[in-house]
Amino acid sequence: MAESHTRSAYGTARQAGGGRRSSRRPAALIFFGAVVAVVLFVWALAAAFEYVDGLVVADSHRVAETGEIVRTRFGGPLTTAEIVDYLPERLRFRPVSWLFWPLQFSLVRDAIAVTGLVGFVSVFTMYAIWWERKVAAHIQSRLGPMRVGGWHGWAQSLADKIKLLTKEDLVPAGADRILYRLAPYMAFTPVLLAFVALPFGTYWVLRNLDVALLFVLAMLGIEVIAVIVAGWASNNKWSLYGGMREASQMVAYESPMGLALLVPIMLAGTLNLAAIGDQQQAGFHMWVVFRNPFAAVAFVLYFVAALASCKRAPFDLPEAESELVAGFMTEYSGFRWGVFFFAEYTSMFVVSGLATTLFLGAWYSPLPAGWGEALAGGGVVARAAHGLLFSGPLWFIAKCVALVYVQIWLRWTLPRVRIDQVLYLFVQVLLPLGMVVLLGNTLWVFLVPEDGIVAVVANTLLCTAGVIVAAAFLGVAVVARARRYRLVGSLAVDHLPGA
Amino acid sequence: MRHALRWIVMAGVWSALAGTAWGAEAPVPPAESSSTILEAIAFYAMAAVALLSGLAILVSRNLVRNVVCLLAALGAVAGLYFLLAANLLGAIQLIVYAGGTLVLITFGVMLTSRPGSDRQLVRGWERIAGGVVCVTLFIGLCMVLLCTEWATVAASAEPTTVAAVGRALLTDYLVPFELASVLLLVMLIGAAYLVRRDGESGAEDDADRC
Numbered sequence: 287m288a289e290s291h292t293r294s295a296y297g298t299a300r301q302a303g304g305g306r307r308s309s310r311r312p313a314a315l316i317f318f319g320a321v322v323a324v325v326l327f328v329w330a331l332a333a334a335f336e337y338v339d340g341l342v343v344a345d346s347h348r349v350a351e352t353g354e355i356v357r358t359r360f361g362g363p364l365t366t367a368e369i370v371d372y373l374p375e376r377l378r379f380r381p382v383s384w385l386f387w388p389l390q391f392s393l394v395r396d397a398i399a400v401t402g403l404v405g406f407v408s409v410f411t412m413y414a415i416w417w418e419r420k421v422a423a424h425i426q427s428r429l430g431p432m433r434v435g436g437w438h439g440w441a442q443s444l445a446d447k448i449k450l451l452t453k454e455d456l457v458p459a460g461a462d463r464i465l466y467r468l469a470p471y472m473a474f475t476p477v478l479l480a481f482v483a484l485p486f487g488t489y490w491v492l493r494n495l496d497v498a499l500l501f502v503l504a505m506l507g508i509e510v511i512a513v514i515v516a517g518w519a520s521n522n523k524w525s526l527y528g529g530m531r532e533a534s535q536m537v538a539y540e541s542p543m544g545l546a547l548l549v550p551i552m553l554a555g556t557l558n559l560a561a562i563g564d565q566q567q568a569g570f571h572m573w574v575v576f577r578n579p580f581a582a583v584a585f586v587l588y589f590v591a592a593l594a595s596c597k598r599a600p601f602d603l604p605e606a607e608s609e610l611v612a613g614f615m616t617e618y619s620g621f622r623w624g625v626f627f628f629a630e631y632t633s634m635f636v637v638s639g640l641a642t643t644l645f646l647g648a649w650y651s652p653l654p655a656g657w658g659e660a661l662a663g664g665g666v667v668a669r670a671a672h673g674l675l676f677s678g679p680l681w682f683i684a685k686c687v688a689l690v691y692v693q694i695w696l697r698w699t700l701p702r703v704r705i706d707q708v709l710y711l712f713v714q715v716l717l718p719l720g721m722v723v724l725l726g727n728t729l730w731v732f733l734v735p736e737d738g739i740v741a742v743v744a745n746t747l748l749c750t751a752g753v754i755v756a757a758a759f760l761g762v763a764v765v766a767r768a769r770r771y772r773l774v775g776s777l778a779v780d781h782l783p784g785a
Numbered sequence: 786m787r788h789a790l791r792w793i794v795m796a797g798v799w800s801a802l803a804g805t806a807w808g809a810e811a812p813v814p815p816a817e818s819s820s821t822i823l824e825a826i827a828f829y830a831m832a833a834v835a836l837l838s839g840l841a842i843l844v845s846r847n848l849v850r851n852v853v854c855l856l857a858a859l860g861a862v863a864g865l866y867f868l869l870a871a872n873l874l875g876a877i878q879l880i881v882y883a884g885g886t887l888v889l890i891t892f893g894v895m896l897t898s899r900p901g902s903d904r905q906l907v908r909g910w911e912r913i914a915g916g917v918v919c920v921t922l923f924i925g926l927c928m929v930l931l932c933t934e935w936a937t938v939a940a941s942a943e944p945t946t947v948a949a950v951g952r953a954l955l956t957d958y959l960v961p962f963e964l965a966s967v968l969l970l971v972m973l974i975g976a977a978y979l980v981r982r983d984g985e986s987g988a989e990d991d992a993d994r995c
Contacts, residue, residue: 393823465853472853496947500876507884511856514891518849533892540885557947 314437325680328402329670332490338389341372399492403481411631412443418694425698453620458521461617465519470618470625473512477632480505484639485560486679487649498559499547502640506595509633510536513597513604516626517614528613531705532604535594538712539601543591545720549584549727550574550644559640563648567677570652575645576748578734580727585645587720589689592637594708596630599697603705631690638689642682646689649682651675827868835861848894852887859883873947 369383388394416431420438423430435441457463483498485491495501510532517529553574554562566573575585594601605613612618615626642648658676661668673680703711734740838857845851859882866875954962 462847462849465850468853472856495872495876497872497876500873500880504876504879504884507880507888508856508860510884510888511852511891514888515849515853518891530892533888536888537892 314440317437317440328679329673331398331402334386334389335395338386341369341386342390396492403492404478407478407481407632407635408628410635411628412447414631414634414690414694415446415627416440416443417691418697421691421694422698425695447624450620450624455620455622456617458617460521462519462521465515466617467622469512469516469519470622470629471512472515473509473629474625474632476505476508476512477629477636480633480636483559484636485563485643485648486682487677488560488564490649490679490682491560494558494560496556496558499551499557499562499640499644502559502636503544503547506633506636507536507540509629512629513614516618517604520614520617522617524610524612524616525614528604528606528610528616531606532597532614534705535601535603535708535712538709539591539594542587542712542716542720543595545717545724546584546587546591547640547644548724549581552724552727552731553577553581559643563643563650566647567650567655569654570647571745571749573645573647576745576752578727578730578744579748580723580730581645582748583719584723584727585641587716587723588645589641589692590716591712592641593693593696594712596634596637596693598634598693600700600703601708602697602702603708606702608702634690634693635686638686638693639682641689642685646685649679650677651681824868828865831861831864831868834858835865849891852891852894855890856883856887859887871946873950 369386370378370380373382416439419442420430431439431442433439433442434445457466480502482492483495483501485494485498491498513532514529517525517527517532520526550562551557554565556562562574570576574581576582593599597604603613604610605615607613610616615623618626653676655676658672661672661676672678734744835858838854838861841854842851842858845854859878863875863878863883866872866878
């Protein structure tokens with residue numbers, strides 16, 4: 287009976303939805319068109335930066351050769367007239383030089399880059415939240431947000447943000463007003479600052495610090511203080527419990543995380559993230575995770591600790607909706623509450639970025655970058671192809687987003703552990719494991735020659751295992767998709783709008 | 786036990802304050818690049834933040850606010866280190882003090898303070914001891930400030946100092962380095978011994994508390 291009822295609902299919904307289908311398609315097109323447009327715009331901006339760099343260098347050479355003018359640095363800033371001189375014949379107009387002139391100053395460049403980063407982080411966070419809701423819904427055989435915007439509720443987060451902005455900003459009686467108001471910004475600022483040192487590509491980094499890894503880790507550590515302060519300042523027992531749990535959890539997970547991160551540092555011999563990334567360009571078998579068995583274990587170790595550092599399930603003890611209401615942010619509302627979520631999803635991207643840079647080949651595709659050298663120096667189309675096939679920020683973002691997906695997936699798959707189990711896991715299981723991994727890696731580096739037969743055999747075995755696991759995963763996913771009707775019964779029929 | 790923790794907290798705050806004062810007196814690098822004004826602005830801004838938040842630590846009697854002010858002070862001093870091209874020192878300052886020590890202090894405060902007792906109770910002889918330390922520190926800092934001939938050579942910003950520091954630690958300064966690690970190990974074991982109660986396992990205790 288229920289079956290037939292579902293059938294009839296299915297039929298009518300299909301008929302009713304048929305008329306809307308045409309209006310849904312443009313929304314999807316706009317969505318993906320906007321993404322492509324943003325990517326093209328950023329590429330164009332980067333090309334403009336590079337072009338102006340070329341002009342400045344060329345001008346400094348000219349000044350050095352002819353000795354026309356003695357200037358302090360790079361021959362001083364170029365004037366618009368000089369830029370017009372350097373432009374190719376077809377583009378020799380004043381307005382074009384006005385476009386390029388500001389780009390030679392590092393302050394302007396930083397302003398543009400920071401604006402871009404904040405924009406990227408905001409959009410990423412918005413869609414990560416939407417994505418999390420969709421993934422959670424599909425894992426639980428629901429559809430999730432479907433209404434706002436038309437195509438799979440793509441504008442849901444936008445609507446939520448507007449709602450959050452218009453909500454009242456409450457401060458509970460007896461709270462420490464200053465610290466209560468300050469805490470969300472204390473959470474968000476360090477995470478955003480981590481992007482200063484996080485490279486999206488060999489040259490796509492705001493500041494190429496020689497201590498980039500330490501800097502990013504420090505920023506992730508400071509975020510914890512904000513959670514503790516928020517919990518303390520709220521004058522709420524649930525909040526205080528959340529803050530205390532975060533403090534004890536942080537004491538536990540930092541040590542195994544540091545030990546796991548020592549492995550790629552040891553293999554690379556530097557703390558500079560851009561340099562570590564560049565060492566992995568010769569194809570996926572040179573990714574740190576495939577270099578030796580201990581590095582593979584270190585990757586898993588790091589990822590588990592990173593889950594705890596982002597307060598993600600199964601280690602979301604500070605939040606623990608079913609135990610502590612909402613943990614450290616129980617009392618928060620409106621914009622400040624949203625800022626905490628911004629911080630959480632941004633830090634998910636940051637820890638995924640660290641994992642990508644240190645273990646998973648950074649911004650290089652699985653193909654050896656050497657194959658694409660001919661494309662790298664070619665025209666616009668060739669360089670775009672190089673960016674898509676071999677290396678570039680798109681690869682970095684894709685890998686990070688994949689790891690963020692794994693975090694979301696784990697959150698909706700694993701049950702939350704107790705706080706004593708968290709402490710036990712990190713201090714008594716993962717910390718000794720980290721020491722074993724560190725020692726094993728040290729011995730491996732010293733005893734096994736880089737190109738010896740053992741290294742080749744181990745590399746081959748690990749790579750083969752990785753490929754088989756990936757293929758098996760893909761196969762299971764395909765089979766599961768083909769059989770989803772049988773897996774979850776009548777719940778997974780596509781009779782609801784947008785399915 | 787609570788007494789000892791209070792001393793640890795106080796010692797941490799005071800030594801961090803001393804570090805703040807020490808770091809803040811670093812001279813502005815005589816920059817010849819075009820961004821001299823920006824560097825000067827950054828220097829004075831961060832020095833002001835460090836000094837003001839140091840002052841706020843003294844004035845405020847609320848420990849959690851003190852911790853937040855300390856975070857600002859440590860961050861500002863780390864910024865000064867970055868400004869002086871001492872990247873490693875700045876990053877370590879952030880990771881060890883701002884990220885690690887501060888959380889431990891806060892943790893201690895949260896675990897030990899009862900309702901209404903989150904204000905520091907200072908006894909008479911502690912005032913005297915603190916005064917002696919303060920006066921000594923002040924005189925010492927003034928002497929350093931007045932007696933040093935400030936070098937005006939250009940800051941030699943080496944491209945990478947991490948490798949140099951690491952090499953120095955494991956060659957020339959190996960014995961002090963190892964001694965420091967042994968000291969830390971002794972402290973760890975001592976702390977574990979102090980907090981241990983007979984006939985009780987730690988895990989269950991934690992489960993009760995949280």
